[in-house]
Amino acid sequence: MSPSPPPIPGIIAPTPYDFVAPASIVFGSGRLRELGAVVARLGDVAWLVAGTRGLAGCGGEAAVAGLLAEAGLDMVRIATSTGEPTVDDVVGALRRLPPPGGAAPVVVAIGGGAAIDLAKAVAAVATNRDPQATDLDREVTDHLEGVGRGLPIRVPPLPVVAVPTTAGTGAEATRNAVLSCPRRRFKKSMRSPLMVPRAAVVDPALTVGCERPVTAASGLDCITQLVEAFVCRFWSALPRALVLDALPRAVAALPRVFADPADMDARAAMSHAALVSGIALTNSGLGMAHGVAAALGIECGTPHGIACAVMLPVAMSVNRSVCRDEFAMLERAVDPAAAAFPDEAADAFVARIGALCAAAGTPRRLADVGLDRRRLPWLAEHSGGASMRGNPVELDPKTLATILDRAY
Secondary structure, eight states, X not given: OOXXXXXXXXXXXXXXXXXXXXXXXXXXXXXXXGHHHHHHTTOSEEEEEXXXXXXXXXXXXXXXXXXHHTTTOEEEEEEEEOSSOBHHHXXXXXXXXXXXXXXXXXXXXXXXXXXXXXXXXXXXXXXXXXXXXXXHHHHHHTTSTTSTTXXXXXXXXXXXXXXXXXXXXXGGGOSEEEEEETTTXXXXXXXXXXXXXXXXXXXXXXXXXXXXXXXXXXXXXXXXXXXXXXXXXXXXXXXXXXXXXXXHHHHHHHHHHHHOTTOHHHHHHHHHHHHHHHHHHHHSOOOHHHHHHHHHHHHHOOOHHHHHHHHHHHHHHHHTTTOHXXXXXXXXXXXXXXXXXXXXXXXXXXXXXXXXXXXXXXXXXXXXXXXXXXXXXXXXXXOOHHHHHTOSSOOOHHHHHHHHHHTO
């Protein structure tokens, strides 16, 4: 038996990883027309969860029902998304679920990240709740991280088909649903690889109707997710490769969408980047910007994308000392003529993202979103969770409070 050849110098084996993503991704302008065929592969009745604006962008409820009817599917609307989803929203939808009978229901989510997260939570609890339980509030909270009993999602959820109508959250590819509870002042995730939508129909044409503030906030959320997933301490090779393709597209496309909302090439680039950002964060993780954004949403009701836009430049400045090479790599992906020296390239990338946030016109400082300065210690104390654990620089609440004070 001949001996094994010696290893080739310079090859570094990737660390072990898992990778999850929607089993089917249908991407491209005009591909909403394929919705019925996509849903019909997974079941025989559609349970609709939709945001009002998102549904209007698809031509209205009757138009969506028509697309599904072409594939022989009936449609029942089970929930309307009116903002970032709450525990009460999930409970209300569960109470409205029709008895499936002999049918195989598919949850069709149309809208931004709020509508898609609401749909994923409903689909998960519907199959994992105790059928004898009457306290649906407890059934929902017991499946959230950090509250209740932390019950895992063991039974596959109802299949979800996600149709994003914004380009930002990437919820069409994530394995979690973020729910808040204003009366109990928490914002927590329900999380499982089983919760990744079975299919995503990503039609960039559906984002054209987004108003500029929504486009800006969702676009910066997408860019935050791409950057944080790339430098997260739990990063893996495959998500990084996807980010290196998607981030340069997003950085170039977002200003073009601001200048011309009908620029379909730029819209497609942003929708692709948002999808990739969801895949990347699901398979790697996030960091400080998202950790603080969640707490800021609880304290001030700040929309998630706005909170990310405020915190991304701050987080990049904090992480610059340990992420020099990664930031330099991202700058060279955006600009192949970037400086050869890593310090210069890294600083150029930090400056580039700061300028992009400024051009978006979103709030720049914590004071701009209505935060009371006296609440900074509370904000630092409650900016934890999975996102903060992934931040490249470990931050205790005292250190974080000092950082947030400078960002006030």
